[in-house]
Amino acid sequence: MKLTKKNIIISVLVIGLVVLSYLGILPDSTPVQIVFNVALMVAGFVMLIKGADIFVDGASKIATKFNIPQMVIGLTIVAFGTSLPEAAVSISGALSGNAGITVGNVLGSNIMNILLILGVSSCVAALPIKKNTFRIEIPFVIAITVLMLFLGMGGDELSRLDGVIFLVIMAVFMVYLVYSAKNGESDDETTELSEKDTMPILILFVIIGGVCIVFGSDVTVDAASYIAAKCGMTPRLIGLTIVAFGTSLPELVTSATAAKRGKVDIAIGNIVGSNIFNILFVVGLSAVITDITFEAAFIKDAIVAIAAAVLLFVAVIKGKKLTKTGGIVMLACYAAYFAYILYMNYA
Numbered sequence: 001m002k003l004t005k006k007n008i009i010i011s012v013l014v015i016g017l018v019v020l021s022y023l024g025i026l027p028d029s030t031p032v033q034i035v036f037n038v039a040l041m042v043a044g045f046v047m048l049i050k051g052a053d054i055f056v057d058g059a060s061k062i063a064t065k066f067n068i069p070q071m072v073i074g075l076t077i078v079a080f081g082t083s084l085p086e087a088a089v090s091i092s093g094a095l096s097g098n099a100g101i102t103v104g105n106v107l108g109s110n111i112m113n114i115l116l117i118l119g120v121s122s123c124v125a126a127l128p129i130k131k132n133t134f135r136i137e138i139p140f141v142i143a144i145t146v147l148m149l150f151l152g153m154g155g156d157e158l159s160r161l162d163g164v165i166f167l168v169i170m171a172v173f174m175v176y177l178v179y180s181a182k183n184g185e186s187d188d189e190t191t192e193l194s195e196k197d198t199m200p201i202l203i204l205f206v207i208i209g210g211v212c213i214v215f216g217s218d219v220t221v222d223a224a225s226y227i228a229a230k231c232g233m234t235p236r237l238i239g240l241t242i243v244a245f246g247t248s249l250p251e252l253v254t255s256a257t258a259a260k261r262g263k264v265d266i267a268i269g270n271i272v273g274s275n276i277f278n279i280l281f282v283v284g285l286s287a288v289i290t291d292i293t294f295e296a297a298f299i300k301d302a303i304v305a306i307a308a309a310v311l312l313f314v315a316v317i318k319g320k321k322l323t324k325t326g327g328i329v330m331l332a333c334y335a336a337y338f339a340y341i342l343y344m345n346y347a
Contacts, residue, residue, distance in 0.1 A: 014043040034230055037223040044220030045085075045246040051212025052084040058205030061197050083277040085247035087285060088217030093239070094286045101221055102292055103158075104239025106283055107301040109248045110145070110275045111240075114308040115334035117252050121267050122327030129316045132180055133269045138316075141272055142309045144169065144279050149302040152294030163287025170280035220246065236297055237345045241338070268312075268322060275309070297344075304337055 017040050020026060026036055086109055093101035121127060144166075151162045220243065228238040286292055311333065315326035 014046050017043040030230060034227060037226045041220055041223035041227065041242070041246070044216045044218075044223060045249065047212045047216025048085040048088060048220065048247065049249055051209045051216055053209070054205050055084065055209025055213060058202045058209060061193055062199070062202050062206065064193060065197075065199065065202070083274060083282055084213055085217075085249075086278050087282045088213045089220055089243060089247055090282050090286045091289060092217040092221045094290050094292055096221060096225075101224060101235050101239040101243055102286055103152075103283070103294060103298050104236045104301070105243050105247060106278045107298065107305050108240035108244025110141075110278055110305045111301070111308050111334070111337065112244050112248050113271045113275055114312050115330045115337070117248065118268065118271055118312065118322060119327040119330035119334065120252075122322040122330075123324050126324065127267045127322040129268045129320050129322065131320075133272055134313070134316060134320060136176075137269070137272045137276065138309060138313045140173070141275050141279075142306055142313070144276065145302060145306045145309065148279055148283060149299065149306070152302070153299060155294075157294050158283065158287040158292040160288050160291060163284045163289075166280045166284030167288065170277075170284060173276060173280060232346065234345055236295060236301075237341055240301060240341055268316070272312075301341075308333070 017036075020036070026032060086105055090102045090105050093105065118127065148158070148166075151165070152158055224238050224243050225235060227233065227242075228235050283292075308330075311330065312322070315329070316322050
């Protein structure tokens, strides 16, 4: 992360908002508090996204210094990095008893990743799909989402045992990724080092990134919970929409940038991979830390997440790419879903 004037100003504003929050010196007026918490939630998102970026960059360069293969770096540090915002918010929500944000964040992010982010990206340029993504990874997303649905319905919660099951499947998936990479089925990004990338600086970056992720998630969950209570929004709704959008920003930026630069061949694979990590790693780790209540309303959201993945699979069957037509259908479906959850929340 470069210390540009823009980044310094943003950092000062974010720190200022967080300090004001902890000092509690603002008036108790509800409108003032709502506006402040909206700003605070945005600040939390900034901390999450910047923190994840700094953490991944520092960790990747440290791994490079120790001659860890780029393939391993890409499949672990970088892959987990895009799911760090979801993980931080979900774990923080689980620990604070906000299960609506925990589960809603993951389901909302996965639905948004496919219907909104891929929908928008495919309107910019047609998105080709790799053979393994079509044959294995999209069906795998469908399967693990169905598994989460049945485990949640079975006991009205996702238990520590369920979390362990997800993490074991995650380990198996990692083995598959390594196998695919060795056979030339995955993209390998290089990590370049400069003279300024000394070990003390890189370690400092990792620490700063980690602190930003932890505090950012805490600030985001607290602000989102306050807004939900004051505006009549359930934790489920705000997890499915606002928090999901905020934590999906890394994927949105990555996909939009890839489409803009003509690197459209990796867009679908990145989104599908992120959805897999969100369920297996984020939900799995959150459930291992503490049992997560699976509300009845999440059944419909999980079904929508499954339907979104099925729609993606159907949309790319012909021509093995997601076209503008498919993207428009996805955007229409997301608009309908968004309208539905708003209506059900306030009905």
